Amino acid sequence: MNYPQIQFSERKSEIDLEQLQQLFNICAFWARERSIEDLSIAISNSEPVISVCDGNRLIGFARATSDGIYRATIWDVVIHPDYRGTGLGSKLVETVLSHPRMQVERVYLMTTHQQGFYEKIGFQRNTTTTMVLYNQANLEPLPAEEIQLQELRGG
Numbered sequence: 708m709n710y711p712q713i714q715f716s717e718r719k720s721e722i723d724l725e726q727l728q729q730l731f732n733i734c735a736f737w738a739r740e741r742s743i744e745d746l747s748i749a750i751s752n753s754e755p756v757i758s759v760c761d762g763n764r765l766i767g768f769a770r771a772t773s774d775g776i777y778r779a780t781i782w783d784v785v786i787h788p789d790y791r792g793t794g795l796g797s798k799l800v801e802t803v804l805s806h807p808r809m810q811v812e813r814v815y816l817m818t819t820h821q822q823g824f825y826e827k828i829g830f831q832r833n834t835t836t837t838m839v840l841y842n843q844a845n846l847e848p849l850p851a852e853e854i855q856l857q858e859l860r861g862g
């Protein structure tokens with residue numbers, strides 16, 4: 708299938724957050740029912756953020772976080788079901804990987820079902836490095852004076 712009108716963009720301000728919320732509700736089982744406010748926070752703290760539009764319709768999305776030199780992680784890769792199987796998903800991930808912030812030693816991602824898709828792009832399976840801490844709501848943030856004290860102590 709050929710979609711000459713499809714545009715890839717790295718401009719965060721162009722992303723329609725309501726459409727993004729809908730896209731996640733349809734096809735991202737890990738990202739259902741995210742609020743517009745929280746999506747906005749995630750986008751502003753991610754770089755690059757790549758959106759894919761067919762005219763005004765948001766049909767793909769991916770974002771990454773990176774330290775700019777050692778490690779980066781890709782998050783929330785989705786292509787709308789109507790547009791899958793035409794190469795857009797791999798182009799989306801390759802667009803993320805080609806961004807200057809992604810020129811690091813290692814790029815990680817977590818996937819439950821799409822290992823085969825990422826292998827075609829060059830990712831390797833890696834079962835040894837992942838740990839997770841769920842829900843930090845019960846962790847009180849340190850008061851600012853305590854953080855300063857720890858920095859002075861080098862801790």
Ligand SMILES: CC(C)(COP(=O)(O)OP(=O)(O)OC[C@H]1O[C@@H](n2cnc3c(N)ncnc32)[C@H](O)[C@@H]1OP(=O)(O)O)[C@@H](O)C(=O)NCCC(=O)NCCS
Nearest residue numbers: 784785786791792793794795796797817818821823824827
């Ligand atoms: C994963 C996803 C982004 C792929 O998008 P897509 O546009 O269909 O991918 P492409 O058309 O670029 O596929 C590229 C290649 O990977 C293959 N492929 C796609 N999904 C695959 C899978 N799960 N297992 C093995 N191969 C797969 C395609 O057949 C194609 O192969 P080819 O180059 O030999 O033709 C899309 O299926 C999706 O949004 N899924 C739901 C959300 C999701 O699970 N995202 C990943 C979260 S980590």
